[in-house]
Amino acid sequence: MTGEAGRLGIIAGSGMLPVYVADAARAAGEDPFIFPLKNEADQRWSGFDHAVISVGDMRQLASLIKKHDIKRVVMSGAVKKRPNFNEIHFNLRFLVKLPFAVKTLLSGGDDAVLKMVIQLIEAQGCRVVGAHEIAPQLLAETGPLGHQAPNEDDRRDIAAAMAAAEALGRLDVGQGAVSVGGRIVALEGVEGTDKMLERVAELRAEGRISAKRRGVLVKLCKPQQDIRADLPTIGQSTIDRVAAAGLAGVAVQAGRALLLQREETLKRADAAGIFVFGLDLEM
Amino acid sequence: MTGEAGRLGIIAGSGMLPVYVADAARAAGEDPFIFPLKNEADQRWSGFDHAVISVGDMRQLASLIKKHDIKRVVMSGAVKKRPNFNEIHFNLRFLVKLPFAVKTLLSGGDDAVLKMVIQLIEAQGCRVVGAHEIAPQLLAETGPLGHQAPNEDDRRDIAAAMAAAEALGRLDVGQGAVSVGGRIVALEGVEGTDKMLERVAELRAEGRISAKRRGVLVKLCKPQQDIRADLPTIGQSTIDRVAAAGLAGVAVQAGRALLLQREETLKRADAAGIFVFGLDLEM
Numbered sequence: 001m002t003g004e005a006g007r008l009g010i011i012a013g014s015g016m017l018p019v020y021v022a023d024a025a026r027a028a029g030e031d032p033f034i035f036p037l038k039n040e041a042d043q044r045w046s047g048f049d050h051a052v053i054s055v056g057d058m059r060q061l062a063s064l065i066k067k068h069d070i071k072r073v074v075m076s077g078a079v080k081k082r083p084n085f086n087e088i089h090f091n092l093r094f095l096v097k098l099p100f101a102v103k104t105l106l107s108g109g110d111d112a113v114l115k116m117v118i119q120l121i122e123a124q125g126c127r128v129v130g131a132h133e134i135a136p137q138l139l140a141e142t143g144p145l146g147h148q149a150p151n152e153d154d155r156r157d158i159a160a161a162m163a164a165a166e167a168l169g170r171l172d173v174g175q176g177a178v179s180v181g182g183r184i185v186a187l188e189g190v191e192g193t194d195k196m197l198e199r200v201a202e203l204r205a206e207g208r209i210s211a212k213r214r215g216v217l218v219k220l221c222k223p224q225q226d227i228r229a230d231l232p233t234i235g236q237s238t239i240d241r242v243a244a245a246g247l248a249g250v251a252v253q254a255g256r257a258l259l260l261q262r263e264e265t266l267k268r269a270d271a272a273g274i275f276v277f278g279l280d281l282e283m
Numbered sequence: 284m285t286g287e288a289g290r291l292g293i294i295a296g297s298g299m300l301p302v303y304v305a306d307a308a309r310a311a312g313e314d315p316f317i318f319p320l321k322n323e324a325d326q327r328w329s330g331f332d333h334a335v336i337s338v339g340d341m342r343q344l345a346s347l348i349k350k351h352d353i354k355r356v357v358m359s360g361a362v363k364k365r366p367n368f369n370e371i372h373f374n375l376r377f378l379v380k381l382p383f384a385v386k387t388l389l390s391g392g393d394d395a396v397l398k399m400v401i402q403l404i405e406a407q408g409c410r411v412v413g414a415h416e417i418a419p420q421l422l423a424e425t426g427p428l429g430h431q432a433p434n435e436d437d438r439r440d441i442a443a444a445m446a447a448a449e450a451l452g453r454l455d456v457g458q459g460a461v462s463v464g465g466r467i468v469a470l471e472g473v474e475g476t477d478k479m480l481e482r483v484a485e486l487r488a489e490g491r492i493s494a495k496r497r498g499v500l501v502k503l504c505k506p507q508q509d510i511r512a513d514l515p516t517i518g519q520s521t522i523d524r525v526a527a528a529g530l531a532g533v534a535v536q537a538g539r540a541l542l543l544q545r546e547e548t549l550k551r552a553d554a555a556g557i558f559v560f561g562l563d564l565e566m
Contacts, residue, residue, distance in 0.1 A: 020496060080489070080490075080491050081489075081491055082489045082493070084493070084494075084495065090416075106464040106465070106466070106493060106496060107439075107464050107465030107466050108465075108466060109466060109467065139415075160390075161399055163454070164454050164456065167450050167453075168450075168470070171446070171447050171467055172467075173447065173467045173470060178472075181389040181390050182389070182390030182391075182458045183389070183390050183391060183392055184392065184455070184472065185456055185472050185473040186472040186473065186474070187451070187456060187470045189467065189468050189469040189470055189482075190468040190469065190486050190491055191469070191482055191486060191491075195482075199472075199474055199478075199482075202474075203473050203474060206363070206364075207363075207364045208363050208364055208473055208474075209473060210365065210367070210389060211367075212367065213389060232559060243459075243565075251302060
């Protein structure tokens with residue numbers, strides 16, 4: 001497989017997703033090369049060939065891609081901090097796109113930035129593939145994924161939060177929205193899903209969100225997003241925060257969201273009486 | 284004036300706005316009757332005829348409206364907590380609208396709830412008037428209101444945040460959005476403008492928002508909102524938080540936003556090098 005398709009490179013941000021992708025790749029007979037991102041990656045990579053790179057260092061990435069004959073690249077994990085201008089290093093292929101790249105880094109939403117990074121990597125002669133292509137077992141399926149299922153109130157909240165998440169996605173702001181009793185109470189910005197859920201928990205504790213209605217979190221792809229990067233992801237920490245926020249559950253789009261540590265995550269959801277639901281949406 | 288138009292009632296939530304409205308009414312020869320809202324109003328009302336009421340107590344409000352011959356009512360100030368079902372007390376006129384009212388209270392955005400409250404008050408034979416009709420001097424005018432004016436970068440941020448605030452308003456979620464370097468970084472939900480700005484300050488401190496771009500706050504009316512309630516409001520605390528978030532300024536719609544403690548607020552903005560700008564939008 002390595003011979004025909006070239007070696008697989010995995011750019012690793014924070015969280016467990018890069019580990020699952022790397023393990024899945026190895027299980028499929030690949031010998032992945034890992035690029036843990038400096039100040040972002042938070043897992044140990046001693047079991048894999050790896051080289052730490054800085055987020056803005058396209059020059060080093062390009063040189064390592066060439067040196068290790070990498071032909072496919074997966075981007076996985078979260079990146080909290082965008083590079084400043086003085087942290088961006090480039091090669092000649094990158095140089096022609098520099099003004100566009102700097103503008104996007106400064107003004108674009110996450111989706112615009114990720115599309116740019118995909119273009120830059122592919123300009124190095126690599127193909128960018130999605131984490132879900134390497135680890136398809138992480139994709140959420142249709143319907144209730146654990147023991148709980150949304151009731152009628154929850155379904156109304158799902159519909160409301162979906163409409164909000166879609167509007168948010170079109171603006172390239174964030175992927176998540178929370179509805180409680182049919183009312184949108186929080187939208188995800190740069191702070192991310194976890195921080196938004198902590199905010200909901202605080203508003204609930206202050207009595208600013210009804211204690212009598214549970215509510216749901218919906219995370220959706222942005223309508224225009226390249227699904228090779230930044231698919232909505234849920235894991236154990238999401239479930240813990242959904243529970244702390246007093247929500248009834250979380251809904252994602254089946255086939256367009258990743259469920260990490262599936263068994264543990266669903267066990268934790270079941271124990272907390274929280275549903276995890278895969279929405280069957282028309283493409 | 285009292286004779287012809289009936290006595291003016293002022294429902295007072297938190298913050299200074301109710302005080303300005305009451306002072307402006309008195310200056311115009313009115314003898315306003317104040318309804319400070321229990322657990323919400325935070326100013327002293329000893330200088331005015333007043334009676335504290337609970338947020339959900341339409342029955343008491345209706346009875347006081349009748350007793351004091353109140354014919355016009357202003358709703359002013361913030362209300363953080365919606366009443367629970369067991370805190371709602373009603374009279375006969377209210378009873379016919381109860382199922383609709385409860386549903387709106389539970390599921391509606393702020394605008395839906397305020398429209399309902401307006402309907403309920405007007406069902407008592409009162410006219411609801413806007414705070415800006417009583418205190419028109421509070422309305423923001425067109426252009427730079429202090430010494431600072433937005434530069435070209437700021438104008439781009441204003442345009443981006445306006446588009447986001449409009450989308451947010453259509454969803455009846457919130458009025459405010461923050462753009463930094465053309466990128467939307469935060470949208471206001473139930474937490475309100477101040478908390479959103481504190482979040483932006485935190486994201487800035489963590490390096491998750493560029494330190495090199497300032498950015499702006501835009502607060503807009505929701506497209507469908509009744510402007511007699513909940514006009515976007517800015518005051519000294521807004522300016523302090525805009526400064527702490529490292530933003531360049533704040534823009535509101537001229538004629539559709541209230542500027543509280545005008546002199547002190549603009550003095551503070553000038554001292555911090557922050558612009559306060561009234562947008563001239565086509566209605």
